[in-house]
Amino acid sequence: MRHDAQATFDLEEAGPLIRTRLARLAVDDHVLLITTHRIVSDDWSQKILTCELSELYAAVREGRADRLPSWPMQDADYAVWQRRWLAGDVLKPQ
Numbered sequence: 001m002r003h004d005a006q007a008t009f010d011l012e013e014a015g016p017l018i019r020t021r022l023a024r025l026a027v028d029d030h031v032l033l034i035t036t037h038r039i040v041s042d043d044w045s046q047k048i049l050t051c052e053l054s055e056l057y058a059a060v061r062e063g064r065a066d067r068l069p070s071w072p073m074q075d076a077d078y079a080v081w082q083r084r085w086l087a088g089d090v091l092k093p094q
Contacts (some may be wrong), residue, residue: 003087017036020032034049052068
């Protein structure tokens, strides 16, 4: 796990900028290591990811539905909206 955490990211390749590793410590004891490059995630995003993964894990363990809020827009819908918004006059000053 130390090796994975310290391994560099190759930004010149199309390789992943997020790496995951699930390590089994014992039959019923595991550790999930998520390593991200700083250009794809910041502290605020890391906190959200940790909270959401924790909630999903707890929901599965307890056999219940997760308590994550539902979002009114899917990622693809947001991408379409953003592309339209950035077209023309908005894009020039950006």
